[in-house]
Amino acid sequence: KAGVTQTPRYLIKTRGQQVTLSCSPISGHRSVSWYQQTPGQGLQFLFEYFSETQRNKGNFPGRFSGRQFSNSRSEMNVSTLELGDSALYLCASSLSGTRDEKLFFGSGTQLSVL
Amino acid sequence: AQTVTQSQPEMSVQEAETVTLSCTYDTSESDYYLFWYKQPPSRQMILVIRQEAYKQQNATENRFSVNFQKAAKSFSLKISDSQLGDAAMYFCAYRSNDMRFGAGTRLTVKP
Numbered sequence: 001k002a003g004v005t006q007t008p009r010y011l012i013k014t015r016g017q018q019v020t021l022s023c024s025p026i027s028g029h030r031s032v033s034w035y036q037q038t039p040g041q042g043l044q045f046l047f048e049y050f051s052e053t054q055r056n057k058g059n060f061p062g063r064f065s066g067r068q069f070s071n072s073r074s075e076m077n078v079s080t081l082e083l084g085d086s087a088l089y090l091c092a093s094s095l096s097g098t099r100d101e102k103l104f105f106g107s108g109t110q111l112s113v114l
Numbered sequence: 115a116q117t118v119t120q121s122q123p124e125m126s127v128q129e130a131e132t133v134t135l136s137c138t139y140d141t142s143e144s145d146y147y148l149f150w151y152k153q154p155p156s157r158q159m160i161l162v163i164r165q166e167a168y169k170q171q172n173a174t175e176n177r178f179s180v181n182f183q184k185a186a187k188s189f190s191l192k193i194s195d196s197q198l199g200d201a202a203m204y205f206c207a208y209r210s211n212d213m214r215f216g217a218g219t220r221l222t223v224k225p
Contacts, residue, residue, distance in 0.1 A: 003158075033213070043205060043215035056212050088157060099147050099209045100166060105159035 002027065004093050006106035014114050018079040021109045023091030025072050029104070031055075031097030032074040034066060037088040037108070046089075049074055050097045078111075086113045116141045118208050120216035127196045128224050134181075135191045135219045137206030148182070148189045149207040152200075153218070159205070165189065198223050 005024040013019050025032050033056075034046040045058040049068035066076040072093075078085055088110050092103040118139045127133035139148070150162040165173045165182050172180050177197075181190045193200055201223045206216040 035213075035215075042217045045212045045214065048212065058212060090157075090159065092159070099145075099211075100164070102161045102164070103151075103159070103213070105151075107156060107158045 004091060004104050004106035006091050006109050008109060009107065010110045012112045012114060013081050015081055015083060017081050018077060019081060019111060020075055020077045021089055023074045023106060025074070025093030026104055029093035029095055030072050031094045032068055032072065033092050033097070033103070034074070034076050035090040035092070037090055038086070046076065048097060055097065081113045083113050085111065087111060116143070116208055116210060116214050118206055118214050118216040120206050120219050122219045123217070124220045124222070126222045126224060127193070129196055129198060131196055132192060132194045133196055133221065135204050135221070137189045137191070137216055139187050139189065139208045141187070141208065141210065143210050146208060146210040149209065150178070150180070150191045151205045151207060153203040153205065162204070163191065196223050198225060
């Protein structure tokens with residue numbers, strides 16, 4: 001079974017641009033969650049999707065958005081990029097997103113904003 | 115708000131020895147889960163062990179075990195017979211509605 005796939009692995013953007021990151025969950029998994037990892041703030045929860053609906057959202061500005069498609073693949077978008085958005089963005093999937101479930105993580109997308 | 119604190123930024127252990135990583139958390143909820151995740155240089159987070167708050171028995175997974183003290187809101191990870199492959203960042207995490215992570219502990223294993 002293929003694992004969680006995140007594309008691209010690396011991305012370089014400039015301030016003011018927008019970016020879209022993609023996450024393909026494990027086959028059969030319907031819950032996808034996103035996390036931002038930075039040296040200063042650590043790992044922070046962005047949002048979670050289940051069956052195309054956003055179920056939970058972290059404390060991030062509206063520039064951060066996401067969506068989930070009918071095949072459970074998810075995308076997250078960051079508009080008007082700022083230098084502070086430079087981070088590793090991790091995606092995780094699970095069967096139904098219940099609190100006891102093991103999360104399966106991708107290898108992340110490293111975003112650098114210049 | 116729920117917070118997770120890992121007070122040890124770095125830890126070191128000799129191969130085959132035992133090491134304990136500390137984690138405390140703060141919550142007013144009674145139903146939650148606790149996890150330890152490992153992040154090797156490949157960056158892919160891997161679940162090490164999980165604990166349900168309602169279960170008093172400490173979870174064990176092979177060489178990994180936890181010491182869960184609910185009243186003290188403490189959730190430490192013990193790694194026995196440490197191996198070189200255990201070297202990684204270890205994150206303690208709390209989950210109720212969403213997942214909250216600690217800042218991580220970088221574990222070095224010396225041969």
